[in-house]
Amino acid sequence: MAFEYAPAPESRSVVEIASSYGLFIDGEFREASDGKVFKSVSPSSEEVLSEVAQASAEDVDAAVKAARKAFEKWSTLPGSERAKYLFRIARIIQERSRELAVLETLDNGKPIRETRDADLPLVAAHFFYYAGWADKLSYAGFGPNPRPLGVAGQVIPWNFPLLMLAWKIAPALAAGNTVVLKPAETTPLSALFFADICRQAGLPKGVVNILTGDGSTGAALVAHEGIDKVAFTGSTAVGKQIARTVAGTDKKLTLELGGKGANIVFDDAPIDQAVEGIVNGIFFNQGQVCCAGSRLLVQESIQDELLDALKRRMSTLRVGDPLDKNTDIGAINSAEQLARITALADSGEAEGAERWAPACELPSHGYWFAPTLFTGVTQAHRIAREEIFGPVLSVLTFRTPAEAVAKANNSQYGLSAGIWTEKGSRMLAVADKLRAGVVWANTFNKFDPTSPFGGYKESGFGREGGRHGLEAYLAPSSPEGERK
Amino acid sequence: MADVTASEGTLRRFLHGLPGVDPVGLEARAATLGTRSIKTTAKAYAIDLAISMIDLTTLEGADTPGKVRALCGKALNPDPTDRGTPRTAAVCVYPDMVATAVEAVQGSDVKVASVATAFPAGRAALPVKLADTKDAVAAGAHEIDMVIDRGAFLSGRYLEVFEEIKAVKEVCGNARLKVIFETGELSTYDNIRRASWIGMLAGADFIKTSTGKVAVNATPANTLLMLEAVRDFRELTGVQVGVKPAGGIRTTKDAIKFLVLVNETVGEDWLDNHWFRFGASSLLNDLLMQRQKLSTGRYSGPDYVTVD
Numbered sequence: 001m002a003f004e005y006a007p008a009p010e011s012r013s014v015v016e017i018a019s020s021y022g023l024f025i026d027g028e029f030r031e032a033s034d035g036k037v038f039k040s041v042s043p044s045s046e047e048v049l050s051e052v053a054q055a056s057a058e059d060v061d062a063a064v065k066a067a068r069k070a071f072e073k074w075s076t077l078p079g080s081e082r083a084k085y086l087f088r089i090a091r092i093i094q095e096r097s098r099e100l101a102v103l104e105t106l107d108n109g110k111p112i113r114e115t116r117d118a119d120l121p122l123v124a125a126h127f128f129y130y131a132g133w134a135d136k137l138s139y140a141g142f143g144p145n146p147r148p149l150g151v152a153g154q155v156i157p158w159n160f161p162l163l164m165l166a167w168k169i170a171p172a173l174a175a176g177n178t179v180v181l182k183p184a185e186t187t188p189l190s191a192l193f194f195a196d197i198c199r200q201a202g203l204p205k206g207v208v209n210i211l212t213g214d215g216s217t218g219a220a221l222v223a224h225e226g227i228d229k230v231a232f233t234g235s236t237a238v239g240k241q242i243a244r245t246v247a248g249t250d251k252k253l254t255l256e257l258g259g260k261g262a263n264i265v266f267d268d269a270p271i272d273q274a275v276e277g278i279v280n281g282i283f284f285n286q287g288q289v290c291c292a293g294s295r296l297l298v299q300e301s302i303q304d305e306l307l308d309a310l311k312r313r314m315s316t317l318r319v320g321d322p323l324d325k326n327t328d329i330g331a332i333n334s335a336e337q338l339a340r341i342t343a344l345a346d347s348g349e350a351e352g353a354e355r356w357a358p359a360c361e362l363p364s365h366g367y368w369f370a371p372t373l374f375t376g377v378t379q380a381h382r383i384a385r386e387e388i389f390g391p392v393l394s395v396l397t398f399r400t401p402a403e404a405v406a407k408a409n410n411s412q413y414g415l416s417a418g419i420w421t422e423k424g425s426r427m428l429a430v431a432d433k434l435r436a437g438v439v440w441a442n443t444f445n446k447f448d449p450t451s452p453f454g455g456y457k458e459s460g461f462g463r464e465g466g467r468h469g470l471e472a473y474l475a476p477s478s479p480e481g482e483r484k
Numbered sequence: 485m486a487d488v489t490a491s492e493g494t495l496r497r498f499l500h501g502l503p504g505v506d507p508v509g510l511e512a513r514a515a516t517l518g519t520r521s522i523k524t525t526a527k528a529y530a531i532d533l534a535i536s537m538i539d540l541t542t543l544e545g546a547d548t549p550g551k552v553r554a555l556c557g558k559a560l561n562p563d564p565t566d567r568g569t570p571r572t573a574a575v576c577v578y579p580d581m582v583a584t585a586v587e588a589v590q591g592s593d594v595k596v597a598s599v600a601t602a603f604p605a606g607r608a609a610l611p612v613k614l615a616d617t618k619d620a621v622a623a624g625a626h627e628i629d630m631v632i633d634r635g636a637f638l639s640g641r642y643l644e645v646f647e648e649i650k651a652v653k654e655v656c657g658n659a660r661l662k663v664i665f666e667t668g669e670l671s672t673y674d675n676i677r678r679a680s681w682i683g684m685l686a687g688a689d690f691i692k693t694s695t696g697k698v699a700v701n702a703t704p705a706n707t708l709l710m711l712e713a714v715r716d717f718r719e720l721t722g723v724q725v726g727v728k729p730a731g732g733i734r735t736t737k738d739a740i741k742f743l744v745l746v747n748e749t750v751g752e753d754w755l756d757n758h759w760f761r762f763g764a765s766s767l768l769n770d771l772l773m774q775r776q777k778l779s780t781g782r783y784s785g786p787d788y789v790t791v792d
Contacts, residue, residue, distance in 0.1 A: 003526070003533070003744075003747040003752065004525075004526060005521075006525045008521035268503075270503055272505070273513070316748050442506045443508065443509060
């Protein structure tokens with residue numbers, strides 16, 4: 001008899017989702033000015049979770065005005081006072097982490113193991129980390145008395161809804177800015193719960209405003225003239241649009257966009273751990289990670305051995321109900337994303353790469369894609385160049401370290417890379433030559449609030465996290481304010 | 485594989501050519517598997533499997549025939565309130581207690597394992613170690629748990645370690661040989677991987693983490709590493725080798741974590757007491773209490789399981 005794991009579902013009863021949610025403007029929830037709403041569905045079951053307001057241009061205006069008004073007081077509070085609010089928010093997040101983890105899993109489709117063990121601990125850690133900076137800004141390396149920028153308009157993606165919110169809001173508030181944040185259309189709920197946490201923490205009205213909506217809301221927000229700073233995480237296509245919108249204004253801009261990370265495995269790598277790193281690199285969050293290790297560059301001499309091990313490991317991945325505590329791979333976030341992944345994977349086959357996926361039964365409802373591997377991929381294939389943003393790994397080979405570096409850098413993106421070798425000198429030499437914002441060595445997809453994150457080339461500019469992350473929300477001190 | 489062990493040089497080159505182990509990654513993988521949630525029917529299956537995999541052990545200077553007979557009674561009938569409870573795989577004793585144990589378990593499928601080769605330190609001359617082993621085998625031991633010469637290993641005399649295991653294996657006759665590395669003394673994961681290969685190349689039927697007599701004994705990480713070694717060895721040679729974590733596994737929760745490691749690393753071929761064992765003593769009572777809880781819905785207590 002085989003060792004079959006009985007279902008071990010996390011309880012849904014820890015979270016209460018209302019049937020509808022309004023916009024969070026000036027400390028109050030309110031309906032959209034034109035009364036429009038849209039639905040948020042659970043990607044693993046297609047069940048409608050709630051109805052949320054679709055913010056209009058008028059609502060954007062109201063939110064920006066509220067943030068502007070709140071900025072006057074918030075920016076002049078002593079840093080130690082702002083820190084108190086951020087510490088309080090961090091603690092409430094920890095206290096409510098189980099509830100938020102279940103909510104995030106329901107709304108996003110990712111496994112509870114990830115929201116519980118990765119997303120939520122990192123969310124709290126970000127608020128704790130930037131709370132610590134709030135009264136030390138004069139020592140952050142931006143001059144003796146750096147000033148906040150004003151109102152930040154922030155647009156975040158659906159892959160790590162609450163974590164991306166934390167990356168945006170924590171440094172902005174610590175530096176004395178106020179924010180208007182738009183969560184992704186498919187994952188609005190955790191941001192609305194965060195709005196509730198702001199009220200619970202007694203955060204002054206208008207410091208954080210949350211506007212739910214689709215791309216038109218985001219476009220109205222970044223174009224609004226009352227915004228001093230735009231921060232966006234999402235696709236390179238939308239990032240380019242935003243850059244065009246912002247061009248010619250005095251808005252500061254940071255963009256964190258797509259990626260096509262190379263995970264480079266040398267013949268002297270710790271093989272078993274490299275296999276884990278490859279799996280974690282491309283199947284974490286169903287591969288819907290901008291810094292995913294979506295290109296595996298393996299030294300030709302160990303190709304067979306490594307691929308056998310990788311396939312064996314992929315066969316043990318548990319795909320299914322995201323709320324089951326033993327699930328490794330959950331649902332794709334939306335029908336639209338599933339269609340994109342499917343189309344790109346099909347192009348891989350059409351262009352001659354060899355497709356492999358372990359035998360696994362996918363649920364009949366919801367959006368699902370089996371973990372997939374392509375071998376025989378060359379630099380000329382679409383699946384080696386375009387960001388798939390799904391659980392699809394393209395395997396390429398190399399012969400020498402120089403070739404590995406050349407292939408890894410031969411991409412329009414430059415967000416992440418991984419190096420696997422037991423030889424320290426090789427690790428350092430290769431890391432030095434990779435044009436990627438984050439280079440992991442003998443690990444992958446490790447995040448920490450103290451470490452800056454961001455990209456080169458079409459992966460964007462600006463850094464989030466660490467001391468560097470403050471720079472995006474501060475103006476260096478100068479004799480007299482040259483900004484409004 | 486014979487050319488690998490042809491000389492000290494070839495063996496060293498082979499062992500140092502094995503893939504390195506990244507400790508952070510290994511421990512992270514073991515920890516992740518430790519978060520598996522094993523409930524209801526899966527838990528019941530795992531508890532019975534774990535009981536059937538125990539080498540119920542007493543290795544004390546104060547051991548007496550009475551104590552050993554009590555231990556054997558427990559192995560044969562772990563839970564007097566439920567005769568359907570599986571028996572343990574074996575009892576594990578010092579060589580001079582083998583005859584007593586063999587008599588006590590006679591007629592059952594419970595095996596008698598004996599430690600040997602100057603357990604636990606292994607600091608004796610080879611003829612003494614061989615005599616120790618022969619003595620246990622002659623007394624009827626079905627299984628021999630030997631210790632490797634950690635001193636020889638740590639000073640790089642790999643061939644000496646190999647030859648010694650081979651010599652012990654030869655005098656084992658039909659008894660299955662478990663080779664104890666004392667992973668806590670080998671200290672690095674690279675060493676544990678190399679020692680595993682030396683043991684398997686020399687003919688070990690089982691590779692075993694520890695004696696239970698040092699500070700660090702079986703851990704999820706070192707057991708995961710040894711499972712990877714037996715998996716790779718079978719792939720290369722077709723020969724299957726068992727794994728026995730020993731020492732420090734005291735709770736049902738711990739035991740289930742180890743079974744998850746087995747399940748997701750080497751799979752069902754090893755989910756059998758012919759291929760996987762727990763070296764433990766207090767673990768059994770915790771498993772029995774959890775088993776009673778599953779069948780009655782209530783926690784009993786230490787007075788509802790037997791002391792041995």
